[in-house]
Amino acid sequence: MPKVAVLPGDGIGREIIPEALKVLQAVLSDSPLKFEFANYLIGGAAIDAVGKALPADTLTACQEADAVLLGAIGGPKWDTLPAQERPELGALLPIRKELGLYSNIRPVKMIPSLISASTLKEDVVKNVDMVVIRELTGGIYFGEKGRQADPPAAYDVLLYTEDEIRRILELGFVTAQGRRKKLCSVDKANVLESSRFWREIAEDMAKTYPDVELTHMYVDNAAMQLVRYPEQFDVIVTENMFGDILTDLASMLGGSIGMLASASMNGKKGLYEPAHGSAPDIAGQNKANPLATILSAAMMLRYTFDLNHEADRIENAVARVLEQGYRTADLAKPGDQILGTREMGEAVIAAL
Known part of the structure; x- marks a missing residue:
């Protein structure tokens, strides 16, 4: 049972x-x-x-x-x-x-009868059909945290292992294979070493999935693109904190x-x-x-x-x-x- x-x-x-x-x-x-x-x-x-x-x-x-x-x-x-x-x-x-x-898997698809419920224009959201995949047990939310007294300061450590990155990216590639075969990996590789590591692994794994088109996008640009031209996305895969933010943003595309x-x-x-x-x-x-x-x-x-x-x-x-x-x-x-x-x-x- x-x-x-x-x-x-x-x-x-x-x-x-x-x-x-x-x-x-x-x-x-x-x-x-x-x-x-x-x-x-x-x-x-x-x-x-x-x-x-x-x-x-x-x-x-x-x-x-x-x-x-x-x-x-x-x-x-x-x-x-x-x-x-x-x-x-x-x-x-x-x-x-x-x-x-x-x-964490969140599908976002516009139900035609809800187009008017979205705060965005109809021609922007009418064809939205994507899945956002967020890594959920690593990154800054689970890294070392602390404070120091002199001078007063606080810190949160963003740590990802290769295995943690590979398993979430694998889910992204496999999910894209069953959809429109487009995977967008969202990071901040222009600033963060963890994102550069993430991108290197994504590029390596892409060789195993030649039928999937892999693209990369900085998280700030991804947030803008989600409200500018969301139908470009099929499957998005990203790390924990970025995913936490982007999934709430994406939710409004469906009304x-x-x-x-x-x-x-x-x-x-x-x-x-x-x-x-x-x-x-x-x-x-x-x-x-x-x-x-x-x-x-x-x-x-x-x-x-x-x-x-x-x-x-x-x-x-x-x-x-x-x-x-x-x-x-x-x-x-x-x-x-x-x-x-x-x-x-x-x-x-x-x-x-």
Whole structure:
């Protein structure tokens, strides 16, 4: 029996996860596979309950599960805690490291009915169809950190090993092979030694993938190109901090970060979560957009369980709901029919 560890987390996480689970149960109702879904604490909710952002039983459950479905964590309530005890550093980074989730995959594709939701002009975003792959367990976020007293200063070390770079680049090349065969490696090789090392390895690996066109782009230029001419990109691969920034930027190409699903992978095992945060300002008000979480659940069926038909059904149902004119508040324009979190989940189930 496939096991999924479910981590609702904080804020709107506790509202969007139930909608994703309802959609999963609906699409899997005729499947011979019988899934086991079990909820566990993480983030601020775990701090409040047991005093730790990533309880031992949660980590064990995630290690034993075939996949993890995460809502969102964090909020101002816990911002006064020491950095290492906060939900983000105390739970999110450790779970990625402990599960070996070295790659984050975020597809960004314009759904035609959402073109008007984007803040960019229609002719800029109408053909957007890309995948951004971010290295997730190395770089400056995981490097040595510290402060010194005299003179007062702080430092964060950016370190990448050759193996870490090769495995994320390999995923980039393989992903590009299955798409339009274009891979853009984003770095800052004009300034950073780590980026020069990254680029050297990319060039060496390109010899093994002659069918893929490899290009390089500095991260500042990549940010500009994403809003100037995004359809030029097929697959983007980049390091941890650059990817953290570029994936949020890319989310707006599809109309809202509330539509952006993601998978953090280690082979077939993955942690699936929406790209947005816990949005405490709207938590508990039935206003959150559950579609990114529902689409993350579809990615889980596709990437971990090879249930491509069921994943297609969910993705097509989301597209149909949007084509029918239904919107959550983050996607709406004057005259649109606005649905709450629960109602949007029910609309997706109806469209199945």
